[in-house]
Amino acid sequence: xxxxxxxxEAFFDQIRLRxxxxxxxxxxxxxxxxxxxxxxxxxxxxxxxxGRCCIPLCLEALKAAVAEAKRGNDVGRYKEVYECxxxxxxxxxxxxxxxxxxxxxxxxxxxQTHRLEVQLKGYKNNLVKESIRMGNEDLGRHFExxxxxxxxxEAYSRMRPDVSTSKQIEDVGKHLIDVALQQRDWPMxxxxxxxxxxxxxxxxxxxxxxxxxxxxxxxxxxxxxxxAATAFLQINAGKHFKATAxxxxxxxxxxxxxxxxxxxxxxxxxxxxxxHVLDNQNFRPILELESHxxxxxxxxxxxxxxxxxxxxxxxxxxxxxxxxxxxxxPRIYSTxxxxxIVEYCRPFSRITIGSLREAFCPAGEPIIPxxxxxxxxxxxKARIDNIDEVLVAMNSNPRKAMQAMTLERTRLYEKEAMERxxxxxxxxxxxEVKNAKKLTAAQRAGQxxxxxxxxxxxxxxxxxxxxxx
Amino acid sequence: xxxxxLAFPPDGEISDKTYDTEVKKHINRVESLFRExxxxxxxxxxxxxxxxxxxxxxxSFLAIINTLKHADNSTVPVSxxxxxxxxxxxxxxxxxxxxxxVGESFLHLVREVIDLKWIPGPQAVQVLAAVILRLDxxxxxxxxxxxxLAELAFESGQLAPVLPVIEKPYVFVPAMADQSAPxxxxxxxxxxxxxxxxxxxxxxxxxxxxxxxxxxxCGRIFxxxxxxxxxxxxxxxxxxxxxxxxxxTQTMIDAYKKWMLTGNIALGRRPELPPYVHxxxxxxxxxxxxxxxxxxxxxxxxxxxxxxxxxxxSAKTWEEDGNFDLVKEVLAAAQKWAIMDLSNLYTRLSLxxxxxxxxxxxxxxxxxxxxxxxxLIRGMIESGMLRATLTQQHSDGTKCLAFLSRGExxxxxxxxxxxxxxxxxxxxxxxxxxxxNLRLTMNKDYAKHVLRDQKRQEKGDTNDPGIGFEQSIExxxxxxxxxxxx
Numbered sequence: 001x002x003x004x005x006x007x008x009e010a011f012f013d014q015i016r017l018r019x020x021x022x023x024x025x026x027x028x029x030x031x032x033x034x035x036x037x038x039x040x041x042x043x044x045x046x047x048x049x050x051g052r053c054c055i056p057l058c059l060e061a062l063k064a065a066v067a068e069a070k071r072g073n074d075v076g077r078y079k080e081v082y083e084c085x086x087x088x089x090x091x092x093x094x095x096x097x098x099x100x101x102x103x104x105x106x107x108x109x110x111x112q113t114h115r116l117e118v119q120l121k122g123y124k125n126n127l128v129k130e131s132i133r134m135g136n137e138d139l140g141r142h143f144e145x146x147x148x149x150x151x152x153x154e155a156y157s158r159m160r161p162d163v164s165t166s167k168q169i170e171d172v173g174k175h176l177i178d179v180a181l182q183q184r185d186w187p188m189x190x191x192x193x194x195x196x197x198x199x200x201x202x203x204x205x206x207x208x209x210x211x212x213x214x215x216x217x218x219x220x221x222x223x224x225x226x227x228a229a230t231a232f233l234q235i236n237a238g239k240h241f242k243a244t245a246x247x248x249x250x251x252x253x254x255x256x257x258x259x260x261x262x263x264x265x266x267x268x269x270x271x272x273x274x275x276h277v278l279d280n281q282n283f284r285p286i287l288e289l290e291s292h293x294x295x296x297x298x299x300x301x302x303x304x305x306x307x308x309x310x311x312x313x314x315x316x317x318x319x320x321x322x323x324x325x326x327x328x329x330p331r332i333y334s335t336x337x338x339x340x341i342v343e344y345c346r347p348f349s350r351i352t353i354g355s356l357r358e359a360f361c362p363a364g365e366p367i368i369p370x371x372x373x374x375x376x377x378x379x380x381k382a383r384i385d386n387i388d389e390v391l392v393a394m395n396s397n398p399r400k401a402m403q404a405m406t407l408e409r410t411r412l413y414e415k416e417a418m419e420r421x422x423x424x425x426x427x428x429x430x431x432e433v434k435n436a437k438k439l440t441a442a443q444r445a446g447q448x449x450x451x452x453x454x455x456x457x458x459x460x461x462x463x464x465x466x467x468x469x
Numbered sequence: 470x471x472x473x474x475l476a477f478p479p480d481g482e483i484s485d486k487t488y489d490t491e492v493k494k495h496i497n498r499v500e501s502l503f504r505e506x507x508x509x510x511x512x513x514x515x516x517x518x519x520x521x522x523x524x525x526x527x528x529s530f531l532a533i534i535n536t537l538k539h540a541d542n543s544t545v546p547v548s549x550x551x552x553x554x555x556x557x558x559x560x561x562x563x564x565x566x567x568x569x570x571v572g573e574s575f576l577h578l579v580r581e582v583i584d585l586k587w588i589p590g591p592q593a594v595q596v597l598a599a600v601i602l603r604l605d606x607x608x609x610x611x612x613x614x615x616x617x618l619a620e621l622a623f624e625s626g627q628l629a630p631v632l633p634v635i636e637k638p639y640v641f642v643p644a645m646a647d648q649s650a651p652x653x654x655x656x657x658x659x660x661x662x663x664x665x666x667x668x669x670x671x672x673x674x675x676x677x678x679x680x681x682x683x684x685x686x687c688g689r690i691f692x693x694x695x696x697x698x699x700x701x702x703x704x705x706x707x708x709x710x711x712x713x714x715x716x717x718t719q720t721m722i723d724a725y726k727k728w729m730l731t732g733n734i735a736l737g738r739r740p741e742l743p744p745y746v747h748x749x750x751x752x753x754x755x756x757x758x759x760x761x762x763x764x765x766x767x768x769x770x771x772x773x774x775x776x777x778x779x780x781x782x783s784a785k786t787w788e789e790d791g792n793f794d795l796v797k798e799v800l801a802a803a804q805k806w807a808i809m810d811l812s813n814l815y816t817r818l819s820l821x822x823x824x825x826x827x828x829x830x831x832x833x834x835x836x837x838x839x840x841x842x843x844x845l846i847r848g849m850i851e852s853g854m855l856r857a858t859l860t861q862q863h864s865d866g867t868k869c870l871a872f873l874s875r876g877e878x879x880x881x882x883x884x885x886x887x888x889x890x891x892x893x894x895x896x897x898x899x900x901x902x903x904x905x906n907l908r909l910t911m912n913k914d915y916a917k918h919v920l921r922d923q924k925r926q927e928k929g930d931t932n933d934p935g936i937g938f939e940q941s942i943e944x945x946x947x948x949x950x951x952x953x954x955x
Contacts, residue, residue, distance in 0.1 A: 431642065
């Protein structure tokens, strides 16, 4: 192990240099169990992400990723993970490049592409719609499996003219969404979703779960956290909830619980959390999978903010290793933390900064800069009394605000109206600034023959005409 | 002679119509009196000047002064200094309603004052300011006298006396197209825009350059008096001067630079151009005033050291544009606005913390001592910029700054009276709008449009807000689109 260490360090130094996330703590989950909840191509993505971000799990994850890549036909992926493991663990068996495998798979992929294309051509000649559709689908699947996502997306969209049932429309949509998800093309994801959710479906419940999960992930990635939370919370797990979900190639139900719970915590107030999360019978089975999230939410609702934050803090390494959540976690966490501070201060008109520090900065970090930032961004309506070390709530005075606003509005209105009238007057007196050069240029170009002559009221020809004449 | 000169105005209330006929008759009589009987009248002028009251018999008084100033020096029985005294008495007390009828000779006299033929500059500034306000107390119309006054004041350094004039924002300029004259010039309800014109002779011709220069000078006068809000507004009037294709004049560019700097001082942030500025113009401003824009951006970011280095970087530009002093003011204002910003975060804090948190724009460093901070804050409180108090802690003697809440709590009565003030000024605005509306209604094109509208109504197709859309379409087919019948 000691021999591997320098490689790991070099690897993570590179990641840090590129501004990537690096997690030094060991997460709470077991990698093998974790990856079992997923199917399809997301397994590799997740393994690679963990390998790249988590120091303790790096080797295990990268090795699993190599195995995962070799199980499929995607040469690009193998090369990608090899580049990582080459630096992180050069002496391990996976550190050697398997050229034979790469050559064989590349050859097979090429042959398969050719075979499918010929097959599709044959179907097209026969003009059988159903065959053409299936041919395109096969081709799309193949491209997806070898990592040519753009071609896959193209092949899938070519299925569209030949669909005949709503189930097929749904299939096309799902294919396109799955590819777009891998490409992180969120507008495309939302666009395709709109198409499949607008048609009546045979398996309504499965589609509902699928579409809400994808909606949620897309909104989250677009930083529309409130919309994302709403989408996740609308998932109807139903009575016969099964843990292996229809969306396991995208996310696991545990992920959904975490996404939904955290986003709700970040964007909803206490009452909304109670109604839409804790009392939400449809979402409840999913939330139970991650009971600590439920606990954190109920701590928040019950005003035990430091307990809530402590739970979230202890799970932070786990969440930082999630492919979708990783990027947004710092923002979501800071929003939750800010909300906790605001809620903590709400009942008091004056609160000592010492007590705030005790509740929110157990390690003794300074809290005043954070408070200053919160006040500046308008999250916390309070002022700091630095002499007595207290935070003073600004009691809003709507009457005063209304009076000030009214007077200000009339003042602004008057000012703008006067200015506009002044400008109208200036234009009416023919005082507009005009480009004199342009006119002479026009003259040079021989445009004097313009016959329209304009005169102002006093009978004098106007400036433009003067210069032309 | 006396009867002729004192005949107008007649005693008692008279209608505008009678006033109009009487005043015209009076002018004719006075003119012929001075023309035909000069030899008789001239020797009697010393007595006449005492007898005729300039505030009551303004036309007659002006005629006497006019005759005297044009007459041969040897025949004039009144010394020049005496005459000056009378002329000044007249200019400070004339009846604005009568003067509307003798605008030309009045303006002639005013021009002589502007040319300093009567009194030296400083005194002339005061007299001219009074004349302008007497003629049109609303200050709605910009006249040639305004422009000359601003110039005279700026040159002579007599700034304070012009404030009452330049603080009134003008909204009209002479020679606006379609501006109608009132039926009777003496109509007291007529808008100043209708009677202050070349035709009545109360103002000379104005060009756009004169108007811009006037506003520019106003800005400079306000800046000299450290009235930053007003200066910013005045420069803003030049900056937003209407332009048909985004072309800028040199005055506009100069004004933009000063507008940016005064905006920083007055608002504590980077000023933004209003939406009605021509897009090309606003782009051109950005190019021409780049160093100023950059300075303002750094100013808004609140970093004093950056501000200082930015100011040093373009020092040559400031020098060339003659804006060095203004930039210095901007640097001085930076720390003040930083302290103002602290009032958004703190209720009370020690002066030492203020010293640590804010840096001087001039040096880019924190102030050296607490005393300097205290002096700075004291200055801000005294100037009314900051609502705060300086106190000393009893326990350890640390000095601290306590911010007071912004704006005072108004009682219902106070608020009502302020609102009434607003309503009054909006009503006054209503008159201005009415004048403009009337003028625009007189526009030829508008009249044509109204006529066309009327004809259409007579035809009976009134219920068609879609301008003929309904009639032109017979059928809309989703496959082929709209089918037109015409």
